[in-house]
Amino acid sequence: MNYSTTVHAKNFNFRNLRTLMAKASPRRAADELAGLAADSDLERAVAQRLLAEVPLKTFIEEPLIAPEHDEVSRLILDRHDDEAFAPVASLSVGAFRDWLLADRGNLSALAAGLTPEMVAAVSKILRNQDLIAVARRCRVVTRFRDTIGLPGRLATRLQPNHPTDDPRGIAASILDGLLYGSGDAVIGINPATDHLDNVHTLLNLLDEIISRHEIPTQSCVLSHVTTSMELMRRGAPVDLVFQSIAGTEAANRGFGIDLALLREARAMAESLGRGGRHLMYFETGQGSALSANAHHGVDAQTCEARAYAVAREFSPLLVNTVVGFIGPEYLYDGKQIIRAGLEDHFCGKLLGLPMGCDICYTNHAEADQNDMDNLLTLLGVAGCSYIMGVPGADDIMLAYQSTSFHDALYLRQVLGLRPAPEFEDWLERMGIFDGRNRLADGQAATPLLSHFPVLSEEPT
């Protein structure tokens, strides 16, 4: 269907819903690179106005990417729950915004009735404060050894990467992170190489650290899903199965995965019986479908929301949008990164996902740690489930900047957010936290320091 209007004596014409969505998107480099962005601010504002008139059910009737050609589209349509959709089924995108902003308490019952395209569409006409206010009211609670997503809580992924995967280097960063109260979402290593033996060694290290000190958290080595599957076959201690995912079948193929493979991986993890039903850890990011030349003319933010449909099929413990990692040709500066981070968190939460955010940037982006402070604070207010904890915010393996252990302490202090309850108890037992949601002065007396795997075995 064609969408057109006249504003200020100028005619505007949008070929189809896909084009309208792209032109209505807040400005970002990825859509400009793809040739999908609005040509002017006026065209963008007009597109937003027309998009607001589109009935939500149009997104069911007119899929942006044909289901015959894309299994993600099929998944979205198959899983759409009419009953959950009923309260908003008659609304347009614009009226849906008003409906969301009217305070109706917890929004989690709505998730199954919404498709990624509906959520992406409404996000395009939400201000940053709207994205925050609505996301705050979506409660998503998941559980492995501790509980993520409870109100008033903020968890962290401890990310102890090392350029050569040296176990002592990694253990040193883990110990530092734990002593700063980080690691309740997961202790997750990005391995420098995906070699099976290397990943196996790291999994054993994490397992030993967690079990020796009875830390109520879970481990993950972020290798390709097929690597994790092979290691599960070999009996390696795999807590969470990781995979990068995207919002189209073709982009997922670029990652070497499809839905069937993820199903198989999840079933294997379940059969290990190490956790409950939240066994997966997914990472996403705007621009990944374009980067794989697999976006079907759909804007970066809508493709990203479609990745969340893939994620929710597998009841993940954690989903992480790695927002600024992809570089300035996709998100040019701090302003675009901040907007994308808020959009992703909003869309993920509204679709029922345990969203965290890797608040990050690369050195060729027009951004710095101040921009990260802004996004960190905004996401804290929005009720983000977890953030990253990287020593000094400087990832020495992936060569980008994220948030630090200190940053999480800051956010907890200014917003009164506490760690996951099981983890908070542990921090207090170990003498790391003082019982008042902050580091204890005597944290250096903790038994961790004298009995840490790999480090304390060192002859001194």
Add this chain to the structure above:
Amino acid sequence: MNDSWHTLRRYTQARIAQGRSGCGLPTSSLLDFQLAHAAARDAVRQPWAIDRCVRAVEALGLEALSLATPVADRVQYLQRPDQGRRLDEASRERLETRSREAIDVALVISNGLSSTAVDRHGPALLNTIVEAYRRNGLRLGPVCLVPNGRVALADEIGALLGARLAVIIVGERPGLSAADSLGIYLTYAPRIGNTDAERNCISNIHPPEGLSCQDAAAKLAHLSQEALRRGLSGVGLKDDMPKWLPDSTFT
């Protein structure tokens, strides 16, 4: 407040045991970080003064060809990777109208994402590479110097020069620990449309902390011999090389 576990720093370059001021970083740690970030930003933004590289090429008895991409400035370079992957019209014509000679290796140098890297290590790396290739009896064409290029630019240049191998030396995305790192990408039978899976990469070249120019040149010479012998490059060539890095993210 200092951290008693600072001795753990011997195990990693990561910024651990930094201590704290309240919840924040102590001033000295904060300023260290700012300094590293500033160096990385400058490396990205600085234009490339190619004169030194031209002189280095000519000192080796090779022809230095100064070419251009359609990229107008560093801002456009960052936003339009596609523009950095091809020559501008004048440069293309220049190569098309050259008399063809039999060439084994087309060498390309670009500042990529770090002018600092190519200023600091470009000439030395070029010396060792040319030396290694000459030892192996490979025929080198002109050395093409192209500001604001991306990795795939070497495919077009290699094809236009009729070279069997295209090799590009390019500034890598600066990290906080190293703003001056170079990478080398090698493609057999270069042509427009080569994929990243058809390239081999040698990265992290920044002596003294990173890979040395000698080691990088030796690796490249070895890979080049193998590529010519087996008639391929990329993932099929050798799997124990450092993992190749996606073009979109790193250059």
